[in-house]
Amino acid sequence: MGWAMSAFNEYEATKRLKELAEKPIDLSKEGALTPKRLEQMVASNLNLKLFYGTERVTEKVMDALCDLAKEAKVIDKMHAMQNGEIINKIEGYESEERSVLHTAMRDFFDRRVEAEAAKKASTEAYAELEKLKMFLDTIDKQNFTDIIQVGIGGSELGPKAIYLGLEAFSRPNRRAHFVSNVDPDDAANVLNRVDLGKTLVVIVSKSGSTLETRTNEELVRKRFLDVGLSPQNHIIAVTGKGSPMDDPKKYRASFYMWDFVGGRYSVTSMVGCVTLAFAIGMEKLLEFLKGAHAMDKVALNEDPYQNLPLLSALLGIWNHNFLGLPTTAVIPYSQAMSRFPAHLQQCDMESNGKRIDKQGKLLDHWTGPIIWGEPGTNGQHSFYQLIHQGTIPVPVEFVGFCKSQRGIDNEYEGTTSQEKLLSNLFAQSIGLATGKKSDNPNKEFPGNRPTRILMAKQCDPYSIGAILALYEHKVAFQGFVWNINSFDQEGVQLGKVLANKIISQFQKMRKGEEFEKDFPLGAVYLNHLKEF
Numbered sequence: 347m348g349w350a351m352s353a354f355n356e357y358e359a360t361k362r363l364k365e366l367a368e369k370p371i372d373l374s375k376e377g378a379l380t381p382k383r384l385e386q387m388v389a390s391n392l393n394l395k396l397f398y399g400t401e402r403v404t405e406k407v408m409d410a411l412c413d414l415a416k417e418a419k420v421i422d423k424m425h426a427m428q429n430g431e432i433i434n435k436i437e438g439y440e441s442e443e444r445s446v447l448h449t450a451m452r453d454f455f456d457r458r459v460e461a462e463a464a465k466k467a468s469t470e471a472y473a474e475l476e477k478l479k480m481f482l483d484t485i486d487k488q489n490f491t492d493i494i495q496v497g498i499g500g501s502e503l504g505p506k507a508i509y510l511g512l513e514a515f516s517r518p519n520r521r522a523h524f525v526s527n528v529d530p531d532d533a534a535n536v537l538n539r540v541d542l543g544k545t546l547v548v549i550v551s552k553s554g555s556t557l558e559t560r561t562n563e564e565l566v567r568k569r570f571l572d573v574g575l576s577p578q579n580h581i582i583a584v585t586g587k588g589s590p591m592d593d594p595k596k597y598r599a600s601f602y603m604w605d606f607v608g609g610r611y612s613v614t615s616m617v618g619c620v621t622l623a624f625a626i627g628m629e630k631l632l633e634f635l636k637g638a639h640a641m642d643k644v645a646l647n648e649d650p651y652q653n654l655p656l657l658s659a660l661l662g663i664w665n666h667n668f669l670g671l672p673t674t675a676v677i678p679y680s681q682a683m684s685r686f687p688a689h690l691q692q693c694d695m696e697s698n699g700k701r702i703d704k705q706g707k708l709l710d711h712w713t714g715p716i717i718w719g720e721p722g723t724n725g726q727h728s729f730y731q732l733i734h735q736g737t738i739p740v741p742v743e744f745v746g747f748c749k750s751q752r753g754i755d756n757e758y759e760g761t762t763s764q765e766k767l768l769s770n771l772f773a774q775s776i777g778l779a780t781g782k783k784s785d786n787p788n789k790e791f792p793g794n795r796p797t798r799i800l801m802a803k804q805c806d807p808y809s810i811g812a813i814l815a816l817y818e819h820k821v822a823f824q825g826f827v828w829n830i831n832s833f834d835q836e837g838v839q840l841g842k843v844l845a846n847k848i849i850s851q852f853q854k855m856r857k858g859e860e861f862e863k864d865f866p867l868g869a870v871y872l873n874h875l876k877e878f
C-alpha cells in the first residue's frame with residue numbers, strides 16, 4: 347500500500363473548502379446568528395425539516411460543499427447503489443464484490459428500480475414479506491404475547507432501536523425483547539420476564555455463524571426444554587440463504603435475507619420486520635417501509651437542498667474534515683429514540699471507519715467520525731458541560747418531534763411536558779451557537795459550536811422509516827465523497843480470531859491440559875483468573 351494524494355484531496359472543491367476553513371464564520375459574534383439566518387437555512391423533504399443555521403457555514407461554504415458533491419459524483423454513485431451495481435469491493439484486492447441493496451427491501455410501493463439486480467432483490471424481499479404476513483395470520487390465532495429477538499450487531503441494534511422508537515404503536519398485549527450479549531445474564535434477564543408458553547423466539551443471524559447468537563440460541567432452546575415446551579413450536583429463524591442456520595426443519599418458520607444487505611443496513615429486511623410486524627402489526631410496518639422508501643427516492647435528487655441525506659452528509663464533512671472536529675453527537679429529544687444513536691454507531695462507524703480507499707491506497711485524510719449520543723433532555727444532565735465548555739467542540743445533530751406519541755401530557759407552570767422538551771431542544775442549539783460572554787472565565791460560554799436540528803411532526807412509523815433511511819444514505823454519501831468502501835467490515839475479524847484462540851485455551855484449561863504455548867499473551871490473563 348503506497349501513499350498517494352487521495353481523490354478527495356484532489357477535488358477543486360476540497361481546496362476551496364480548506365481555504366474557507368481558515369476563517370470560518372464565528373456564530374458567537376454579535377449579529378452572526380439572526381432570525382433571518384435561521385429562517386433562510388431550512389431544508390425540507392417528506393414533512394421533515396432540517397434547520398442548519400446553527401452550523402458554521404456561509405453561502406460560499408455551502409456552494410463549495412455542493413460542488414464537492416458534484417465532483418465526487420455522489421448522485422451517480424447513489425443510483426449505482428440503488429440499481430444493484432457491485433460497489434462493495436476494493437479494486438485489485440480480494441474483497442466482498444457484492445451489490446448493496448437495502449433499498450430493495452422496501453421498493454414495492456410505487457416506482458420500482460428497473461435495473462435487473464434491484465428488481466430481482468425487491469421481488470424476493472416482497473415474497474418474504476408475503477410469507478411473513480401469512481405466518482403472522484397463523485400466529486394471531488394463537489395467544490402469543492411476547493417475541494424475543496436473539497441477535498447481535500445489525501441483527502439487534504437497528505431492530506431494537508426502531509422497535510423502541512415505535513413501541514407506542516404496539517398492538518395490545520404484544521411485547522418484544524432483545525437478547526444480544528453472550529453474557530448469560532442478558533438472556534436470563536429476558537427469559538425470567540416472559541411466559542415461555544406465550545413467547546416466540548426469532549433467532550437472527552445473517553451469517554448464521556455468529557458465536558454469541560449461536561450460544562444464545564442453544565441457551566434458549568434448553569430453557570424451553572427445561573419447562574417441557576418444544577422449541578420447534580416457538581423458535582423461528584432469520585438468516586442468509588444457505589447459511590448454517592438455513593435449516594427449516596429446525597425452526598417453526600424461516601425467513602431470509604441476502605448477502606447484498608449489510609447487517610447495519612438490514613432493519614427494513616426480515617432482520618427487523620419479523621419482530622416489528624409481531625409488535626406493531628403489518629399495516630404500521632408497511633408505513634415504516636413506505637417512509638424509508640420515500641427517502642430512498644429523495645436521496646436521488648441532484649439538488650442537495652432538496653436532498654436531506656446529502657445535505658446532512660455535506661454538513662458533517664465540513665465539520666469533520668474541514669473544521670477538524672473528530673466526533674459527532676446524535677441527540678434525539680425523544681425517549682423512544684433512546685437506542686437510535688447506538689444503531690447509528692454501528693451504521694456509521696462500521697461503514698466509514700476505514701483507512702484505505704476503493705483502490706486499496708492509504709488515505710491522507712480523516713474518514714468516519716466517532717458517533718455517540720443519548721436522548722435529550724437527559725444528556726443535559728450528563729455530558730452537556732463538555733459540549734458547552736469543553737476543549738473539544740462537538741457537532742451535534744439534534745432530532746426532535748413536534749408531538750408526543752401517546753398524547754399523555756400535563757400542563758405544569760403554564761406549559762406542557764412536550765413544550766418544555768422542545769424549549770430545551772431549541773435553547774441548546776441556540777446557546778451552543780451564541781455562547782455567553784462573562785468577566786468570570788468559569789461562567790463564560792465560548793459558543794460557536796455547530797449543531798443542526800432535524801424535526802418531524804411525530805415519532806411515527808412513516809417518519810421513523812424516513813429518518814432511518816436519511817441516516818443510511820448520509821453515511822453512504824460521506825463514503826462516496828471519501829471514495830471508500832462503506833459496505834464491508836474487515837475490521838471486526840481480528841478480534842474474533844484472537845477470541846477463538848483464547849476460547850480454545852479455556853477448553854484445554856477446563857480439561858487440565860497444557861494451554862500456555864498456544865497463545866502466551868492470552869495465557870497470562872487465564873492464569874490470573876485462578877487468583878480471584
Ligand SMILES: O=P(O)(O)OC[C@H]1O[C@H](O)[C@H](O)[C@@H](O)[C@@H]1O
Binds near residue numbers: 608838
Ligand atoms: O447477523 P450476523 O451474521 O450474526 O452478524 C452480526 C454482526 O456481526 C459482525 O459484528 C458484523 O461486523 C456486523 O455487521 C453484523 O451485524
